[in-house]
Amino acid sequence: MKLFDPHIHMTSRTTDDYQAMADAGVAAIIEPAFWLGQPRTHVGSFEDYFLSLVGWERFRASQYGIKHYCTMGLNPKEANSDALAEGVMDLLPLYLEKEGVVAVGEIGYDDITKREEEIFGRQIELAREMNLPVLIHTPHRDKKRGTERTIALIRDIGFPEEMALIDHNNEITLPLVLDTGCWAGHSIYPNSKMDEARMVELVREYGAERMMVNSAADWGQSDALKVPKTAQAFLDAGFGQAVVDRICWDNPVRFFAQSGRMSESESESATIDQTQLFEGNSVLRGQTPRVEE
């Protein structure tokens, strides 16, 4: 079973997770640019993070046979930082051109402030200029209104709905998103957001069209194997392999391939060569390098 996790923050995960993900069939991932668990205090912190997403993290994933793509953007929470926001917006045109960057994201609302909306709108405009899709975070609080305003903003700007992935949906927001041409992401968590059983019911009710699932695994208590576990839950519910392939591979590939920077063949497993180094650094610590022919 070949699987795609279209939203996972690998910078906060260990190589144990990469190995477990590879063993469970995860062949490609999208790592969205986000915040670090506490506010950054300098624009340079963002730049170094962006560099790591297209550099070390991409390399680290490849060492386990996983294709790593990322999105670049100013996240909703830190969009409120008057001291930093403009500096980060100035970085984006450069970092969105980097290899492996397939969308603008994750952007959206957090507290639904005016400043967040301004930065959100400007990044949607930027995506349109660069012909890139957008990966949108819906707020954890006042989520329904945040989703409604997200859809309204996309329409006000005239951004193509089929190039917008609205993420972190639940039972309340999913019908709103599916009523548009946007794609719908769902983050499967151990104790919050969505879980496997509820996801099964959503697919039972709404089908597989434009649906995706992700682990959104990050620094907190989250599970980098939620996509394989959800795929298994789909099979256990009797949906069949075609549904799993659609939601857990075809849909993410089809969506992000709209960037023109990913194709079906590219997103198949990377060949592992652990003799490779990144800027002189290896992921190994004395282990025998694994090399696939």
Place this chain on the structure above:
Amino acid sequence: MSASQQAFSPPQDAPSFDQLKGALLDANATETATGLANCSDGLDDATPLATWRVRFARLGRVAPRTPLARTAALAPYAGLTLPRYCHEDVIARMAFLLLLDACVPVDQGLLALTTLYRTGSSREQASIMRTLPWLPDAQRFRPLASEAARTNDLEVFAALAIANPFPVGQMDDDAFFQLVIKSMFLEQDTIEILGLRSRITPELRRMTADYKQERIAAARSLPAGVGFILDALD
């Protein structure tokens, strides 16, 4: 009666540096009072901010996180005797921050406290939040409170939100409502948000009802704040 159910009255008098130091002595926190005096020694309106920041950090090493043994001296000031925050380190830091704000020019107060906040520990950040409502012209610090409200650090968030006169007195509806919803989201004592009852509007009810709907869809329990807001009479 819960703090939020009482009719809210803004605090009339702010404590002073000497009153807070006196409260420490009254509670037999002699070493902390001495540490506060030492960390504040020689600081005045000519002291560079960098020095204030170093002394603030040093204060954390001499003021332990110990509950105050006696709190009678703090009783006139709403929220200061809350067991969660009535600790030697918080009271000592509050005294220090009152002194800092009194020494810097009024238009530099926000910069000064924001500087200490951004490189502060959770406990230091929480102490700053507990101090905000007692500073003259407290509305100057709305941007700092907005920044703190975005934290996911429970200690800092609760210091701002719970039994603190600042949100009800200084935050506009958008910011206050987000604070209330977030308090439920973070499983804090929403009902202990000072003045909550006086700020309930149809919009806050709408946000709460939407949140209730999400919790029910996810088969999760409802925080006490949901009922308090939705059942409140007009």
